[in-house]
Amino acid sequence: MSFRVANYFQGIGLKKGDAVGLAMTTRPEHAAIWLGLGRIGVVSVLINTNLRNDALEKCVSVVECKAFIIGSELRQAFGEIWNDGNGKQLLPSDIYELDRFMEDPKWVPETVKTQIGSFTTIDFAQCLLKTSKGATVVTPDQEPTFLDPIMYIFTSGTTGVPKAVRCSHGRLFFLASTASVINFSSKDVSYNAAPMYHTGGLLAVVWAFCFRAPAVLVVKFSATNFWKDVHRYKVTVSMYVGEFCRFIHNQPENPELEKGHTLRAMFGGGGLRPEVWTAFQKRFNVKQFVDLYGSTEGNCTLINLEAKIGACGYIPVWLQPVHPIQLVKTDPVTGEVLRDHKTGFAIRCENGEPGELIGKIIDSVPMARFDGYTDPVATEQRILRNAFAQGDKYFRTGDCFTRDKYGYYYFQDRIGDTFRWNSENVATTLVEAVISRITGLRNNTVYGVKVPGTEGSACMAAILDSSDGELDLEALANGMKMSLPKYAMPMFIRVISIHKGLDMTGTYKFQKFRLREDGFNIMNIKDPVYIYSSVTESYSKMDLEKLSEVMKGNYRF
Incomplete structure (x- = not known):
């Protein structure tokens, strides 16, 4: 074909x-x-x-x-x-x-x-x-050629405007080469439930092309059918993203399907939660987990080959000072890279300190290049210049990591105004623009909040209700469903009275830091909070019963 x-x-x-x-x-x-x-x-x-x-x-x-x-x-x-x-x-x-x-x-x-x-x-x-x-x-x-683009893959980025990422023929070869870490061969069968418009959805395909190994492509992931598919197709390696493993583990036990399967390895990225990793391996007896970190456009790739629970990468301690991948301190509010007052260079993180992962750009090395986006302005925003020496340049991943004393790296979350939910990047400015258009309220701000038992951060919006009590949540929900992908829908809406107003910085920017700290806990905030249900596709007022379900990890978003 x-x-x-x-x-x-x-x-x-x-x-x-x-x-x-x-x-x-x-x-x-x-x-x-x-x-x-x-x-x-x-x-x-x-x-x-x-x-x-x-x-x-x-x-x-x-x-x-x-x-x-x-x-x-x-x-x-x-x-x-x-x-x-x-x-x-x-x-x-x-x-x-x-x-x-x-x-x-x-x-x-x-x-x-x-x-x-x-x-x-x-x-x-x-x-x-x-x-x-x-x-x-x-x-x-x-x-x-090896360096020519074969596809553009869209990422939400940090500005809210879709950016087309150049993916070269060479980068696809690199994706194929990752199979070597699990000794993948033509005798294997891979399982892919990630969408094919995303890098994660291409792994099984390029492995199939390069290793002549069948790939099971799933149109829509179903935790209920996962083990049935594994048995039916004799799957040996399964790709995973986001909360894939948690959804499977949360299914009722079925010893007949869970035992005697052919699945030997799970291969995925993004930093699988340690508790999910441990519980999954123990219950299903899957021998090998390989957690990998990388981005379509970036030059930073980390991989955990030692099955260190929760880690998605490793750099030997002795190699860290000179390694092209570094972890640098950033401002927790603005996301800007912090610099030493004396030298003017970026400040490396100590063990245990959160920071942004950056990778040195070397144009002559294919996998250390940064080909950028179709938008030159967006491309420049992802480059950190004069990081550790005059004239050097590093790719900014926009991802927050920590590192332990042994050299293992642990993914935390997105930095700044962009965060991950359901394995997708959510750009707050895009959601804010949609809310403003639908409601006519200029003052609203969107941010990510942690939810127990889930990966990444859920989208939350704080809206200043200029009508003082007459915000039409039904119309807002319908409008957002028409204009936003499902993963970008706010799971929580905090309605703030116009008499109170939204906290702003001295430069007239919304103070998301305090709102993020407040979260959705109605025990600590007086403003009404509404929660979204994927079942009813509507918002309802948060009460203590719903809060309890969310905190226990039982609420269906």
């Missing part, structure tokens, strides 16, 4: 450096498409399938795409952003729609000519069936 994709787009004139948007839920065709486009040097722009309306519109406008390939399940979402409401077309005219693709000669796809207003799609399966599946011929000047 990848040869058909390459031959088709080469035939209509696309060339090296052009971009094509790709938006579809997890399926094998997704991988075949970006692989095929990559054969001719065309860059695939992987779209987060959770995005809708405003967020999706911003995402597709960041990179200029010659065409879009979408899954049938996203037809409606793209139809809603076809134009800006004033008749201005936001998407290219070539929108290819794919339900599925099979090379079975008896299978004939239905011709799709669905029109939503002025939005019409082209049946991509029909296009491919009419295209040669022979090996694609690429001229030397069009041949992609």
Whole structure:
């Protein structure tokens, strides 16, 4: 299929450096498409399938795409952003729609000519069936190199505006090489429930390509079906992200499924909580856990090979002073890197001190490069210059870590205005802008709060109610559901009276530090707090019973 994709787009004139948007839920065709486009040097722009309306519109406008390939399940979402409401077309005219693709000669796809207003799609399966599946011929000047981008992967970043991260052919080779730490081979079967628009969703795919090992691709993760899938497909290695392991462990015990399985290793990233790690291994008897830290755009990669509970990386103590990866102190309020008053250079963290992880940028070394984003301003914001010497430059991960005296690194959370929830980065400025637009209230602020028994931080909003008691939470919830992905929805809303006002700094910035400390504990704050339920998809007032459920880790967000 990848040869058909390459031959088709080469035939209509696309060339090296052009971009094509790709938006579809997890399926094998997704991988075949970006692989095929990559054969001719065309860059695939992987779209987060959770995005809708405003967020999706911003995402597709960041990179200029010659065409879009979408899954049938996203037809409606793209139809809603076809134009800006004033008749201005936001998407290219070539929108290819794919339900599925099979090379079975008896299978004939239905011709799709669905029109939503002025939005019409082209049946991509029909296009491919009419295209040669022979090996694609690429001229030397069009041949992609190790450093050329093969895809753009979106990250929420720290400004709230979607940023397209360049992912090179070489970086995908690096992702494939990580399999060596668990002695992965063609005899293994990997399991992937992470979305394929994200780096975590590409691991199983690139391992399959490079090791000829089957990959089980799950459209939507189900903790209930996990062990059934492991037995059915004889899974040996499972990828995990975020709270994947906790969800599985929280399922009722089923000795018949939990025993006698083939699963030998769990491979994932982000700093698995120690209590989850220990309980998971003990209950399910999974021999090996490999926790890895890395980012799509960054040059900082850490890996825990010794199965140190809770750690996601290790740097020997003797190597730390000269290692390209460093941990530096930052201002807890602004997130800025702190500098020594005498030297002007960044201050390294001591053992046990939280700080931001940074990596030295070496342009001549592929895995130490920072290729940046399509936005040069956003790229510059992620570079720390003159960190330890005049002229040096380091990549700022935006992630807070601590290190113990042995050299193990432990992920804490995102720094500043961006935090992680459900394995995704939540940009507070984006959520604040949506709330302001829906409610008409300019004064609101969004921040992350810790919730017992969960990874990362939950989104919480403090809103200044200028109507003094007439804030329409139902309208707010409906509006946010239309404009925000699920992981960015505020789980808590604190309504602050206009007579009290929001705390501000001397430079007229909202004081998130105090609000973050207050959290959602109604025992300590007098303002009304509302909590979101994923079951009812609405907000209700927090009371002592709900607070108790949240603190025990039993509340369903």
